Amino acid sequence: MTEPTAHQKAEALTQEQVADYLRSNPDFFVxxxxxxxxxxxxxxxxxxxxxxxxxxxxxxxxxxxxxxxxxxxxxxxxxxxxxxxxxxxxxxxxxxARSLNDMAAAIDDSIRGDFGLDASSVILFTNATLPASPEGALQVVAPDVALKRLGNLLDGQRAVCGQFRDSERAFLFPGREEPIASVALVPLRTDKLMGVFAVGSREPGYFDESMGSLFLTYISDTLSRLLPPILQQHTSVASVADIVAESR
Missing domain, CATH: 3.30.160 (Double Stranded RNA Binding Domain)
Known part of the structure; x- marks a missing residue:
């Protein structure tokens, strides 16, 4: 092979061919x-x-x-x-917890104390009468009212995070002097929607759509299983109290 021919052949080699050869022969430089x-x-x-x-x-x-x-x-x-x-x-x-209010108080104390957040809310959707008025983080509202106020936030199974509308934040965390700016909300479900569990922060960017919400789901799953029997117990007590009051 003449020198010009060898030079032309070398020029015909591409960078990709040289790179492929070296990848196929990693011990070439040994x-x-x-x-x-x-x-x-x-x-x-x-x-x-x-x-x-x-x-x-x-x-x-x-x-x-x-x-x-x-x-x-x-x-x-x-x-x-x-x-x-x-x-x-x-x-x-x-x-x-032995009552709904005890449960709500425990949640509120833990969310604000342990987790360092500014607010929590447990809202139950029911038309039933309870023996005691809701306290602290607990609210009881009619299902149609909740649907009207929260709308498509109730459609999913997982937590919804972000900066909600003013009306939604006011519904979830009523009567606050310092408004909540960022919210994470997760539905409470058994065979049907029974309420929501929400936490809030005054910091606008604290919750966003990309953040993890494993602990919220963990807590809401437990609430979804514990609330029905406690709610049934409260409803039964309220019914007995009504019967006693009517018989007097």
């Missing part, structure tokens, strides 16, 4: 020490560096990236662990 030392690459500093130096630089960048990701994962794991402990304490208080 027996090519002189070639390896002669290869140079541009560096951010402006000077040329050897291929070995470039590899070391890339390995260090990868190491730093992995270290940063590991630190983030550890931080997230610690945050989730603290969140789980807070959720567990709250659920124990909910399980031990």
């Amino acid at each position: 027996e090519q020490d002189e070639l390896l030392r002669s290869l140079t690459l541009p560096h951010d500093s402006g000077r040329a560096i050897s291929l070995v130096e470039r590899q070391v630089h890339l390995f260090r960048e990868q190491r730093d990236t992995l270290r940063h990701e590991l630190v983030e994962l550890v931080s997230i794991a610690r945050h989730n662990d603290r969140l789980f402990e807070k959720s567990k304490r709250l659920l124990m208080l909910i399980i031990e």
